[in-house]
Amino acid sequence: MKVLAAMSGGVDSAVAAARMVDAGHDVTGVHLALSRNPQSFRTGARGCCSLEDSHDARRAADALGIPFYVWDLSEEFRVDVVEDFIAEYRAGRTPNPCLRCNESIKFSAVLARGLALGFDAVATGHYARLVQGPDGVELHRAVDPDKDQSYVLGVLTAEQLAHSLFPLGDSPKSQVRAEAAARGLTVASKPDSHDICFIPDGDTAAFLDRELGTAEGAIVDADGTEVGRHDGAHHFTVGQRRGLHLGIPAPDGRPRYVLDISPVTNTVTVGPHEALAVDTITAGRPSWAGPKRPGRWRASVQVRAHGEPLGCSVEASDDGVRVLLDAAAHGIAPGQAVVLYDQDRVVGSATIDSTAHRAAA
Numbered sequence: 001m002k003v004l005a006a007m008s009g010g011v012d013s014a015v016a017a018a019r020m021v022d023a024g025h026d027v028t029g030v031h032l033a034l035s036r037n038p039q040s041f042r043t044g045a046r047g048c049c050s051l052e053d054s055h056d057a058r059r060a061a062d063a064l065g066i067p068f069y070v071w072d073l074s075e076e077f078r079v080d081v082v083e084d085f086i087a088e089y090r091a092g093r094t095p096n097p098c099l100r101c102n103e104s105i106k107f108s109a110v111l112a113r114g115l116a117l118g119f120d121a122v123a124t125g126h127y128a129r130l131v132q133g134p135d136g137v138e139l140h141r142a143v144d145p146d147k148d149q150s151y152v153l154g155v156l157t158a159e160q161l162a163h164s165l166f167p168l169g170d171s172p173k174s175q176v177r178a179e180a181a182a183r184g185l186t187v188a189s190k191p192d193s194h195d196i197c198f199i200p201d202g203d204t205a206a207f208l209d210r211e212l213g214t215a216e217g218a219i220v221d222a223d224g225t226e227v228g229r230h231d232g233a234h235h236f237t238v239g240q241r242r243g244l245h246l247g248i249p250a251p252d253g254r255p256r257y258v259l260d261i262s263p264v265t266n267t268v269t270v271g272p273h274e275a276l277a278v279d280t281i282t283a284g285r286p287s288w289a290g291p292k293r294p295g296r297w298r299a300s301v302q303v304r305a306h307g308e309p310l311g312c313s314v315e316a317s318d319d320g321v322r323v324l325l326d327a328a329a330h331g332i333a334p335g336q337a338v339v340l341y342d343q344d345r346v347v348g349s350a351t352i353d354s355t356a357h358r359a360a361a
């Protein structure tokens, strides 16, 4: 097979590419330049699009003896990932940019280019497994639960999965690092990336302040009483407890959590933990990793990256899904994805629009 290995300059994608070479595929490495302002060698700051990363990816490709290219997808990334991220916060929602990047860059723009150039598949260092099932290729959780990235891959369609390869899904991270060292790859000890790649200093609030500006507004209790002030509703996420700096303590002395963000009135509503309880999720922009299931069916749902799977029933329509949780859950934020699983297998995903409590309806 002709395989395009997406090489970030990190240890995972270097080992993924190496395994593709070992498997006898005709492998070409590609590094994506995603930022117009790559971090300089002098700052030492690291993002997925820094010059160091591009250099590391090239060195890994050289060590593997494979051709290597850098593709500039910074405009697509700016529009589809960064602008979407900013717009979502502007709308009072909490986006997941890694998921959007997988959806529109790595397995869309890159895959489309790769297929047009005669490649059969894109291989990445994501931790997830592809399993051949009765209806085609299935996406499953990785064996290493701490590294499992099936949630951020939950947006991939059956068509995209058919042209994807995840060579690391069966391996624990420790094994991947040891393998990189044994192969003599210089990235073997490079630290894992954690933050949002286009915010390398990790200060999301400052990034959003620069993009959206600051705007003072009210923090109110559920009955509308003002209990504090904020300087930008985009600093908050539904379920957040820290950083509220309420002027007036709650009468019962218990902590308050963000219940709702209204961008129209620039108001943040807070309340006690139990007021966060919801058991019904309405989500749009659905995508299906296999055939869409009619009627009401059982699944487990993950509502945030690294969240626990929750038992639920699902009703799917053309424009979204309704998820009926078996038990109420707390802090489910609009803008995040619901990823639906059948055991370890991803069935599909959608983006949370609203939540409700059936008993309160």
Ligand SMILES: Nc1ncnc2c1ncn2[C@@H]1O[C@H](COP(=O)(O)OP(=O)(O)OP(=O)(O)O)[C@@H](O)[C@H]1O
Residues within 6 Å of the ligand: 005, 006, 007, 008, 009, 010, 011, 012, 013, 014, 030, 031, 032, 033, 034, 048, 049, 106, 123, 124, 125, 126, 192, 193
């Ligand atoms: N700038 C990039 N260019 C090419 N591929 C990339 C880039 N960023 C990420 N990828 C691909 O997406 C995969 C997952 O990206 P993620 O940001 O989660 O990296 P990671 O788990 O830290 O992996 P790595 O150790 O390879 O950086 C990478 O393993 C790689 O295959």
